[in-house]
Amino acid sequence: MGGSEEATTRRDRWGYPVRTASGACIDSIDAYYEQVLAYGRNRAVILRAAAHDRSCTLANALAAHFVATKKPQEASRLLQAANASLGNATPYERAVVAAISCLVGDKKDEDLALNRHIELLKEFPKDLLSLKRAQILCFYLGRPVVSLNIVQQVLVHNEGVSYIYGMLSFPLLELGRMTEAEEAARKGLRINSCDFWSQHNLCHVLQNECRFKEATSFMEACSSSWDSCSSFMYVILDFNSIDVHAFLVLFVILLMKIFLRYTHNWWHVAVCYLEGDSPLNRVLEVYDENIWKELLRIDAEPVVVYINALGLLLRIYLRGHTHDIVDRLKLLTTALKDQSIWHVEWLLDILALWALGCTKETNRAEDLLHSIKSRFSTLSSQKQNSMQAAVQLAEAIYEYGRSNFFKVFDLLGPNFDAINFKMIGASDEQLDVLNEVWYIVLLNSGQVPKAIEALKKQVSKRPGAPFLWRLLEKAYSIERMPDEFFAAEKAKALEAAYFR
Numbered sequence: 001m002g003g004s005e006e007a008t009t010r011r012d013r014w015g016y017p018v019r020t021a022s023g024a025c026i027d028s029i030d031a032y033y034e035q036v037l038a039y040g041r042n043r044a045v046i047l048r049a050a051a052h053d054r055s056c057t058l059a060n061a062l063a064a065h066f067v068a069t070k071k072p073q074e075a076s077r078l079l080q081a082a083n084a085s086l087g088n089a090t091p092y093e094r095a096v097v098a099a100i101s102c103l104v105g106d107k108k109d110e111d112l113a114l115n116r117h118i119e120l121l122k123e124f125p126k127d128l129l130s131l132k133r134a135q136i137l138c139f140y141l142g143r144p145v146v147s148l149n150i151v152q153q154v155l156v157h158n159e160g161v162s163y164i165y166g167m168l169s170f171p172l173l174e175l176g177r178m179t180e181a182e183e184a185a186r187k188g189l190r191i192n193s194c195d196f197w198s199q200h201n202l203c204h205v206l207q208n209e210c211r212f213k214e215a216t217s218f219m220e221a222c223s224s225s226w227d228s229c230s231s232f233m234y235v236i237l238d239f240n241s242i243d244v245h246a247f248l249v250l251f252v253i254l255l256m257k258i259f260l261r262y263t264h265n266w267w268h269v270a271v272c273y274l275e276g277d278s279p280l281n282r283v284l285e286v287y288d289e290n291i292w293k294e295l296l297r298i299d300a301e302p303v304v305v306y307i308n309a310l311g312l313l314l315r316i317y318l319r320g321h322t323h324d325i326v327d328r329l330k331l332l333t334t335a336l337k338d339q340s341i342w343h344v345e346w347l348l349d350i351l352a353l354w355a356l357g358c359t360k361e362t363n364r365a366e367d368l369l370h371s372i373k374s375r376f377s378t379l380s381s382q383k384q385n386s387m388q389a390a391v392q393l394a395e396a397i398y399e400y401g402r403s404n405f406f407k408v409f410d411l412l413g414p415n416f417d418a419i420n421f422k423m424i425g426a427s428d429e430q431l432d433v434l435n436e437v438w439y440i441v442l443l444n445s446g447q448v449p450k451a452i453e454a455l456k457k458q459v460s461k462r463p464g465a466p467f468l469w470r471l472l473e474k475a476y477s478i479e480r481m482p483d484e485f486f487a488a489e490k491a492k493a494l495e496a497a498y499f500r
Contacts, residue, residue: 009090014126016092018058019085025052025059032062033129037163039196050078057082057089061097068104075104092127095120099130110137118150125154128163135167142422144174163188166197178205193222196265203268207429210464212272213498219269266290267308271429274315275466276498280324287312287328303344306335310351311430317358318436319467333359342368343375346424350394357401365398390424393434400437405445412438414450439471443478451475466494 008021013030020026028049035043046066049059064078082097089097099116102109117134121127131154138147148171151164158164165188172181182205188198199222206215270286291312294305309332313325335341336352343349349372356365376384376391396411418434435458442451455472462468469491476484 012058014124014128016124016127017090018056018093019089020053020056020059022053022056025049025056028052029059029062036129037132037197038194050081054081055085055088057085057093058096060085061093061100064104065100072105079104092124095124096127096130099133103133113137114143114146118146121150121154125157126161128158128161128167131167135170138171139174144171147171148175160191162192163195163197165191166195166201169198169201173201173204173208178208181205200265200268203265204427204429207268207272208462210275210462210494212275212464216269216272219265219272223265223269263291263294263305263308267312268429270312271315272498274319275495277495278498280316280321283312283316284324284328292328302335303341303348306332306341307345307348307351310348310355311433314351314354314433315436318433318440329355329359333361337361337364339371342371346390346394347426347430350390350397350424353394353398354401357398358403359401362402365401369395369398387423390421393421393424397434397437400441403444405441408437408441409445409447412441414447436467436471443471443475448475448478452479464494466491466498469494 009017009019010023010026012018012026013033018026018029026049028045032043032046032049034040035045043066046059046063049056050063053059060078060082064075064082067078068075079097079101083101086094086097095116099113099120102113102116114134114137117130117137120130121134124130131151134150135147138144138150148168151168151171155164155168165184169181169184169188172178172184182202185198185202185205188195189202192198199219203215203219206212206218266286270283270291273283273286287309291305291308294300295302309328313329313332316325317329333355336355341348342352349368353365353368356362356368372394373391376387379387392411396408399407399411416438418431418438419428421431421434439451439455439458442448442454452472452475455468455475459465459468459472469487473484473487473491476482476487
């Protein structure tokens with residue numbers, strides 16, 4: 001490399017060469033890396049990088065990635081600028097542009113994108129931002145094994161580096177390897193106690209293993225660091241203009257729109273409270289102060305707040321505290337009538353149908369359901385096959401809100417299990433509430449033996465979940481079975497143990 005070329009090349013956080021003469025540009029790129037990996041609120045710093053050096057290939061590509069959902073034309077312009085400078089770009093920059101290019105614009109190809117990320121990481125294994133994109137892509141493609149393989153492939157090059165162990169923890173968690181997932185998350189936290197992804201993953205492990213008291217203690221201890229966080233797993237998606245698989249992958253396309261908002265961390269805390277003998281007002285205080293109040297922030301993402309709020313209120317509703325949430329549910333339902341938030345996320349639409357149904361907003365609910373079906377009809381036959389079950393789930397949850405239990409049973413069939421509905425963009429913990437709905441539907445539609453069978457199966461997986469034992473107690477009571485007493489005592493002991 002000649003002297004003039006050397007002068008225009010700087011190294012980024014990973015140590016890889018980037019063609020720019022601007023120190024401010026590379027500083028902004030590095031700051032952007034940190035903001036994304038830390039789920040910070042200042043990811044817009046990447047726009048400064050592109051402004052500091054309009055010919056920097058990497059800055060333009062990353063900036064295009066950042067703005068694509070809300071400003072697709074600007075994203076196209078920035079990507080064109082990145083491509084225009086490719087002749088002077090470094091091999092690293094060219095690899096990043098190649099990976100991003102097939103995820104932005106009209107010609108999106110998630111499989112090609114994943115392959116390009118895998119190849120990029122073979123040559124540039126310290127690029128944790130590209131690793132993050134690859135892992136989220138794997139999540140929505142349902143490939144946790146590939147996600148784990150990728151992070152293990154680069155781990156040797158990143159030993160002791162902040163954020164790598166949180167990224168190791170997540171695919172282990174997805175694969176049910178909880179002991180290893182916990183070990184990785186704790187290692188990440190020893191390196192950086194404010195690694196929000198490691199915090200979040202550890203909470204998932206603790207919840208999965210019904211270690212609710214430990215989970216709440218841990219998350220409450222971490223809570224002072226959350227105010228700098230942005231929203232959890234949120235991206236604006238329009239499945240009218242893109243097929244379902246691709247719109248989910250748009251989550252990856254714009255990683256910059258994926259935020260870890262502290263409302264979601266508090267949602268985890270509140271769900272754990274519900275599992276124990278904690279006063280309901282403690283749960284509602286979390287809802288009011290740490291979830292709903294997020295809407296007052298200038299940078300709030302309402303869709304994220306609504307998903308967390310609905311997921312919590314539905315759990316409270318299932319536990320029989322309907323009168324305690326009437327006003328909150330009505331206020332939330334008013335917001336859900338706004339069509340601008342429809343079809344942003346499948347999970348939001350499904351939960352909104354429950355809320356609209358149970359508050360007797362029948363016309364609005366049917367408008368939403370009709371709109372979902374109308375958009376679904378525009379998808380390719382292949383995507384319709386993969387998402388048909390999600391549409392049926394949406395209709396069933398609406399009918400549940402209206403207490404039409406027999407119709408819910410007919411829609412979902414006798415072998416429903418929410419874990420098979422990852423295609424709606426939800427974690428296992430977010431899907432759990434749909435299984436709880438299902439058990440109650442079985443109990444209220446005369447399918448009590450089926451409910452007992454399903455509950456016993458679930459209790460064998462999660463024996464420390466008190467609410468499951470309460471439902472089993474109810475089922476045994478209906479059938480006048482002597483096991484009712486055992487289930488009641490088991491639930492009572494678990495509840496008292498968590499929040500004594």
